[in-house]
Amino acid sequence: MTSSDELAARLENANGAQERFEILYGTLRERISMSDYPPGMRLSEEALAAEFGISRSPLRKALKILEADGLLQSVQGVGTIVTDVDLEGLTQVYQLRMELNELVGRLSPKHPDEATLALFEELRKRAEELQAAPDMKVFARLNIDFFHAFMRLTDNQPLVEVSERLFYQTCRIWLKMIPMMDFAEEVAIFAGEINAITDAVRLGDTEAAGHIRRAHLSMGFTRLKSHARQYTL
């Protein structure tokens, strides 16, 4: 988690309100999706503002957007609560995300440039390292970074924005459920997905990459459900 001092410095140096907002928004979203702020946690606007070295006003803007994104919920007199994610409510999101991932391969597929290819190779390497040294936070970050890499395969900007919105609504579920699952196995499966998609990208077959991603999303959700059922029994 980025240190408070460093953040305050970045906010200080930022020129323009928009840039400051991006820092705030990105930082908070990162902390929520990495479960630094776990579901159900109560945040205090005043405490956050103090940490960032700003007043509540600009902070509130970021919080309101995150609320619209479905990651937070502000309740007067109570606090700002990190929303919980339950598998039941996420079923529809996952169904939609599956379709959207297929669309990445069909709508304005972009032939990957050198930088994108290098990025995929780097992710593949990180996945290998993760298998050697399992760590949930590293897993979560790799999941986020791989999502962003995958979205570079399409030029359709609205599709990217919509997918991102849905991704951040769902990605916390893994950090919540993985303790009940076989972590090593999940890491291995994820590494396999990254390998398969990287291969497809290197071939320039973006549509195949989309289908692979869709399949893994589907299977991943099935595994989540199965373990959730097992746990509640």
Added chain:
Amino acid sequence: MTSSDELAARLENANGAQERFEILYGTLRERISMSDYPPGMRLSEEALAAEFGISRSPLRKALKILEADGLLQSVQGVGTIVTDVDLEGLTQVYQLRMELNELVGRLSPKHPDEATLALFEELRKRAEELQAAPDMKVFARLNIDFFHAFMRLTDNQPLVEVSERLFYQTCRIWLKMIPMMDFAEEVAIFAGEINAITDAVRLGDTEAAGHIRRAHLSMGFTRLKSHARQYTL
């Protein structure tokens, strides 16, 4: 356009900040999509706050969300500007919307209840009346209402939210382009679409409704592009 007094009264009676926010947000979005606030118009937070009888603080929240929706843009020292819609930038949004409309018929299609059927019949009637007495504002409102009716055909809430977001980004383009087009013809085509989809809905064939909608979206966009090209020549 809803009168200021009535709005102020509704805001006064509203209990809870969330309800007040909904009123503000809905009203502003309505005014933007009906071109009461046309693209490029400069709004003043202070003037709006005065009209609604509130302070800038709660108003700003609604404006920030609309900015995140892509309908407004706040620039310090200048004002809050209604974003312009250009056909070029909307190509990608339309491509995505076409796919999403097809998904309405595939993802959790809902068998229409009595109320939904009645709603479609009412819209069909309104389309007929519109053909008898053409009026651009009435056309715009029918377009919005029909969109919401169509979205009742799916139970997938994230799909509804995403579609709504994209719809409001695009729907203003019609009010902008129709003066260059054959209004009567467009109304006739739209009435035809409503009839066709209503028939499909009555049959309970939601998937067909999705395909019809997708086809009309595609053709509508093609006509828009063709008239835009014609106009710029």
Added chain:
DNA sequence: CGATGTCGTGTTGTGTACAACATCGCAGAA
């Protein structure tokens, strides 16, 4: 003992003043 009212504390919501900034008009110099 239990139920209930009441007050203290902490939170988000709102109002207001001021800072930061962009733009336009106008005066003055080249």
Added chain:
DNA sequence: TTCTGCGATGTTGTACACAACACGACATCG
């Protein structure tokens, strides 16, 4: 005349004070 600088004006951004509200602790009454 034309360009330049600067100040007046209006805008959004930020800070801060207070209102509205929720909740728990505790006392008080039945």
